[in-house]
Amino acid sequence: MSDERHLNALRLLEEKPEMTQRELAAALGVSVGAANYCLKALVEKGWVKLENFQRSKTKARYLYVLTPSGLAGKARLTTAFLKRKLQEHERLSAEIRLLQEEAQRSNL
């Protein structure tokens, strides 16, 4: 389930690898710590590689680059989520109908 977080991060980073952890956090709607946590997981899986950016050898700033297996993983997650989301979409339609009935029955 936290795969959704990972997929979203991958999407953002693929499009803009020079993103800051704070930017990423904001885009994901979570705290900086959470973004870092997520990023660390992606790096440990070998899906994202840290490259130094800004010519100093320090780790002041990174590029977060998707590795080949990161791209593959992203593709896999994408199809998996597409499937899930379609189901969820259907479920949601049913639930909305139900809620509307119930709201009406309670005179709202």
Add this chain to the structure above:
Amino acid sequence: MSDERHLNALRLLEEKPEMTQRELAAALGVSVGAANYCLKALVEKGWVKLENFQRSKTKARYLYVLTPSGLAGKARLTTAFLKRKLQEHERLSAEIRLLQEEAQRSNL
């Protein structure tokens, strides 16, 4: 939002107050401990009242009865969720479109 959990519990209990915590847990798709946790919160809010079944022929110990403020709370949650779910439904449609594009772009 754990309010969704609460709303679902309220719906189930209104329809069937003689429900067991284990039945409730199964219906909610969570563990027994979680159902208990949820139930306790509802009781502390005064939305659900425990009534005992003395010498009933069922094996349940309690009836989980919605109080008047429980009913009001449920109605409030229902409209709030209806609104949220409609938004989510729309968001989901957009996301699905996006995922489909992306899946295609990756030749899946």
Add this chain to the structure above:
DNA sequence: ACCCTTGCGTTCAATGGCTGAACGCGTATG
């Protein structure tokens, strides 16, 4: 009567994910 199974609610340690606030360290700006 007796045990023994079953079903009930309750409890708790452990886990995982998250927040918010710090921290140290480079770098840009004055």
Add this chain to the structure above:
DNA sequence: CATACGCGTTCAGCCATTGAACGCAAGGGT
């Protein structure tokens, strides 16, 4: 040079959740 800023990192604390126990009561079988 100083100092404010932006970066990644870390951590205590919180909260929801799980899974496994627990004690208790009721029934059934022998």
